[in-house]
Structure formats: structure tokens, C-alpha cells
Amino acid sequence: MPRPTTGTTTAATSSRGTTRRAFGAAALGLAATLALTACGSGGGSTDGAAKVVKETSNSPYQGTVLAKQFEKPELVLDDTSGQPFDLRKQTAGHSTLLFFGYTSCPDVCPTTMGDIGVAMAALSPEEQKKIDVVFVSTDPERDTPKVLRTWLDSMGKNFIGLTGDLNKVKAAAKTLGVMVEDPIVNKDGSVTSSHGAQVLAFMPSDDKAHVLYLSNSSVDTYKHDLPLLAKGVPA
Amino acid sequence: MRWGDRLRWADRAIRGGPMSSQFRRSALIGAGVATVLTAGTILVACGSGGAGVQKSVLTVADSYIPLPATPGGMAAGYLTVKNTGGAADQLVKVSSPAATSVTMHRSTDSTMQEVDSLDVPAHGTLALDRGGNHLMIMGWEKAPALGDRLELDLTFAKGNTISVQVPVKPLTYRPGS
Numbered sequence: 001m002p003r004p005t006t007g008t009t010t011a012a013t014s015s016r017g018t019t020r021r022a023f024g025a026a027a028l029g030l031a032a033t034l035a036l037t038a039c040g041s042g043g044g045s046t047d048g049a050a051k052v053v054k055e056t057s058n059s060p061y062q063g064t065v066l067a068k069q070f071e072k073p074e075l076v077l078d079d080t081s082g083q084p085f086d087l088r089k090q091t092a093g094h095s096t097l098l099f100f101g102y103t104s105c106p107d108v109c110p111t112t113m114g115d116i117g118v119a120m121a122a123l124s125p126e127e128q129k130k131i132d133v134v135f136v137s138t139d140p141e142r143d144t145p146k147v148l149r150t151w152l153d154s155m156g157k158n159f160i161g162l163t164g165d166l167n168k169v170k171a172a173a174k175t176l177g178v179m180v181e182d183p184i185v186n187k188d189g190s191v192t193s194s195h196g197a198q199v200l201a202f203m204p205s206d207d208k209a210h211v212l213y214l215s216n217s218s219v220d221t222y223k224h225d226l227p228l229l230a231k232g233v234p235a
Numbered sequence: 236m237r238w239g240d241r242l243r244w245a246d247r248a249i250r251g252g253p254m255s256s257q258f259r260r261s262a263l264i265g266a267g268v269a270t271v272l273t274a275g276t277i278l279v280a281c282g283s284g285g286a287g288v289q290k291s292v293l294t295v296a297d298s299y300i301p302l303p304a305t306p307g308g309m310a311a312g313y314l315t316v317k318n319t320g321g322a323a324d325q326l327v328k329v330s331s332p333a334a335t336s337v338t339m340h341r342s343t344d345s346t347m348q349e350v351d352s353l354d355v356p357a358h359g360t361l362a363l364d365r366g367g368n369h370l371m372i373m374g375w376e377k378a379p380a381l382g383d384r385l386e387l388d389l390t391f392a393k394g395n396t397i398s399v400q401v402p403v404k405p406l407t408y409r410p411g412s
Contacts, residue, residue, distance in 0.1 A: 103304065106311040106372070107342050110304045111365045114407040147305070154304040154406055179345055186349075188336055190309070190373060194346035216366055219407070 060228055061211050062221045063201060065235045069208040070200065072096070073172035077136070077164035080149035085162055087134065087172075088207070095229045096132045096202040098209075100173050100180055102139035102193045103151040108215055110155070112197060117155035119222035127230035128158070130204070136172070137163040138195040139183045176200055176209065201229055210235040291355065291393050292320035297410040298401040300372065300385060307378030312337070312370030312387060312401065313410075316361040325352040325392040326361060333385040335374030342366050352392065365409070379403045 059065045072088050079085040097116060101109035113135060120128055133156055137143035140163045143151075148161035166182065173180040178196035185191055197215035202208060211229075213221065298314035318324060329337045340347045353368055355361040363369050370387070379385060384400040391397075 104309050105347075106309050107340070107347060107369045108366055110301065110311075110406060114301075114304075118407050150306070151304045151308075154302075181346075188338070188373070190336075190338075190371065192346060196345050 059211075059235050060233055061201075061235050062224050063211040063213045063217065066210055066212055069206075069210050070176045072098075072202050072207045072209070073175045075136070075162070075168060075172040077162040077168065078145055080145045080152065080161040082145045085160065087162070091132045091134065091160075091202070092207055093204050094132045095130055095204050095232060096134060096207075097229075098134045098136065098176075098200045098202065099197075100136045100138050100169070100178050100195045101197065102137055102183065102191070102195070103143050103147055104139065104191045105193065108197050112199060112215060112217075113152070113155040113159070115217070115219040115222055116199070116226075117159070118219050119226045120156055122223055123226060123230060127227060130230040130232075131226060132160055133158070134160045134162060136169055137161070138166070138169060138173075138180045138193045139191055140164055140166050140169065141183070142191060201225070203229075203235070204232040205234070289321035289357070291318050291322045291324035291357070291391065291395065293318050293324065293355065293391060293395055293397060295389065295397050295399045298387070298399050299404040299408060299410065300379060300401050301406045301408055302379060302381055302403055304406060307375055310372045310375075310379060311365075312372050313363045313365065314370075314387075314399065314401070315363070316355050316389070318355045318357060318359055318361075321357050322393070323357045323359075324355040324395070326355060326389055327352045327392050328390040329370055330388050330390075331372065331386055332388075333376050333379075334372045335376075336372070337387065338371045339368070340371050341368050347371075355391070381405065 057065055072091065075087040076084055077087075099109075099112060099116075101112070103109070113133075116133055120131065120133065123131075135148070135152060137148060143161075143163045145161070145163060148163055152159040152161045166180075170180045173196070178198060178200075179194065180196070181194040183191050183193040199213040199215075199217070200209040201211040201213070203210050211225070213225075294317045296315050296317060298312070300310050300312050303310040312329075316326060326339065329339060331337050339350050339353055341350050341353075347369075349371075350368075353361055353363075361368070381403055383403040385403065387399050387401050389397045389399065
């Protein structure tokens with residue numbers, strides 16, 4: 001399995017989700033870089049990036065607390081009803097979980113969104129209303145609004161699906177340190193899209209991403225953190 | 236095949252293991268890398284039998300197919316191959332009468348790669364699980380439904396084939412849950 005090439009693996013490690021972490025000032029830049037380059041769809045293990053960023057902290061969240069908070073990106077795409085959706089405006093003041101992926105992805109995308117769906121379903125209806133779950137397609141050519149809706153309904157009927165201009169998607173993802181590349185159509189007709197598979201959690205207080213979930217985050221991590229996110233508990 | 240195995244086999248070949256004298260001679264001709272490569276070839280040739288040769292002994296467990304998020308759409312397949320034998324093996328092909336395409340993939344940091352084979356270590360396991368090695372299944376004869384049992388036929392490098400009836404589980408299912 002490819003490892004991050006940053007070579008910084010000296011940080012304390014632990015089993016997933018059980019250790020909280022925060023970064024000192026010096027570590028902040030490092031953390032942001034790692035989020036960019038190493039937190040992808042994950043390889044299904046706790047090695048690599050996950051270890052690098054895990055240190056102890058006093059945060060109530062099990063997700064990775066970001067020292068450098070990301071602004072919610074400027075992004076207007078079509079939602080699953082085909083209407084324009086302004087991410088910044090229409091999720092303002094809401095806790096928001098943001099993930100970039102594509103529907104013809106068999107492994108990481110449905111696993112991640114499914115885990116979020118399970119954790120959302122464990123919340124009360126009031127809590128559920130406090131969190132917007134947004135899935136942005138990295139394969140807009142095939143992920144039409146209808147295709148997205150059908151796929152998302154398997155994980156959460158209220159999940160927001162956005163699709164449209166891939167260049168806009170790439171630009172928005174880049175501001176969050178999420179890598180998105182042009183999809184490749186394989187000989188057998190299947191599609192491979194390379195995309196960072198981390199989930200970002202934006203707080204209702206300032207609409208900034210404070211917490212990041214690597215793709216190997218367990219459903220228990222989401223179950224632990226989503227009630228906090230619904231309440232807007234600071235990270 | 237892992238390098239260590241090749242070296243072990245090379246060593247064995249040179250010291251007069253179960254190889255023919257012709258093989259032994261050719262293994263001895265080259266030095267260094269050439270010897271190792273030759274031994275690797277010998278291992279493949281001798282792997283499937285012969286008295287005294289280590290075999291792979293394979294069983295499959297914990298297999299499941301999560302219900303595709305899009306009905307009838309692409310699915311993943313997950314399972315564990317356990318090898319109680321003393322020889323390493325490789326999963327080289329998976330097919331299914333229920334689907335036109337089954338390919339082996341590995342999820343990496345930001346994408347997934349198709350792979351030609353997956354190693355099953357001697358006295359070890361090959362795990363296909365979420366976020367790592369997995370099967371990608373497309374072209375269903377009939378859209379999978381919860382409770383279906385779908386056949387997967389696994390072919391291994393040493394000639395073993397194993398057919399498993401794989402249950403379709405909820406999208407978010409994990410073994411043990």
C-alpha cells in the first residue's frame with residue numbers, strides 16, 4: 001500500500017478514533033499538508049496518514065481536529081432536483097459534512113457515505129435537521145442529478161447531492177486540500193475517479209471546517225461525533 | 236510471490252529439494268539475481284503437486300456483497316482467504332455466473348487500481364475488506380437483492396478453484412456486526 005511520501009511518521013499513534021489530537025502551531029502547516037496529500041480513500045488501514053496526524057488533544061471529537069480551519073468553499077452546482085444549489089448560502093449556519101466522490105465507486109464512497117448514514121439515523125429527527133450531509137460528484141458526466149439521488153437515497157434520503165462543472169468541483173476541493181482528478185473510463189466501461197476521500201465537518205458557528213475524518217474512520221467515530229456536531233460543540 | 240519465498244525456494248532448489256537435476260543445474264548456473272529469478276520459475280512449475288512439496292490449503296470465509304447503492308449497479312465483494320498450507324498462493328481470477336464482470340481492485344490513498352492477482356501468504360490470510368483489496372462486480376444478470384446468495388468462483392495460481400455462495404448484505408454491513 002502506498003504510504004504518504006512526507007516521511008513524517010514519528011507522531012504518537014493509536015487505534016483509530018480513540019485518541020484525540022490537536023496540533024501545536026508548528027504542526028498546523030504539516031497537518032494541512034497531510035490533509036492534502038495523504039488522506040485519500042484510504043487503503044482501509046490505520047497506517048500512513050492516519051498515524052501521522054494523531055496526537056493527543058482535549059477535543060471532544062474523535063475526528064481529526066484541524067488547526068487550520070478551512071473556509072466553506074464558494075460552490076454553486078445543481079442539486080438532485082436539478083436546481084442550482086449555493087453551498088455557502090444554503091448551508092450557512094448549519095453543521096455540514098462534505099465529501100467528494102462518485103457513484104460508480106464500489107468500495108470507499110458507499111462505505112463512507114453509508115457509515116455517515118448509519119450515524120445520522122441514530123440521531124433524533126431534531127438533531128438530523130441540524131446537520132447537512134453534502135456529497136459532491138467527481139464524475140459529473142455520469143452522475144446526473146437523478147443518478148445521484150438514487151444512489152444517495154440508499155444512504156440518506158436527506159443527503160444533498162451536487163453535480164455540475166468539474167472544474168468548479170476541482171477548484172472548490174483544492175481550497176480544502178482535497179485532490180480531485182479527471183475521471184478515467186476504463187476498457188471495460190467502468191470509471192475510475194481519483195479523489196481525496198476525507199470528510200470535512202463545518203461548524204455552524206463560523207461555517208469553517210474544524211474536523212476532518214480520514215477515509216478509514218469507523219462508523220463508531222461518526223456515531224460519537226455527530227451528536228456533538230448537531231449541537232455545534234466547538235472542536 | 237514474495238521475495239522471501241523465492242529466496243527460500245532458491246535455496247531449497249540449490250540444496251537439492253524436490254526439483255529435477257535439470258532445474259537444479261539451471262538454478263546453479265546463474266549467480267545472484269539470475270538464480271533467484273530461475274528459482275522463482277521453478278517454484279511456479281512445481282507448486283501444484285509432487286510428493287513432499289508444500290501446498291497451499293485454502294478456505295474462504297466472511298464473504299459478502301453489500302447491496303449496491305444504485306439498484307442493479309456496481310457492487311463490491313469482500314471475503315477472506317485463509318491458507319493453512321506451507322506454500323504461498325495467489326488469487327488470480329474471480330468470476331460469477333451472476334455477473335459479466337468481476338475484477339480485483341485495491342483502494343489506495345486517493346483512488347483504486349485494478350490488480351492481476353492478490354497474494355495469499357503461506358500460513359496466512361488474504362483479506363478483501365472495506366477500503367482495501369476488494370472485488371468490483373458489474374453487469375448483473377439480475378439486480379442483487381438482500382438475502383440473495385450469489386456464486387463467486389475463485390481461481391488460484393496453484394490450480395485450486397473455490398466456489399462460494401456469497402450472501403447479499405445491507406449496504407453498511409460489516410462481518411461481526
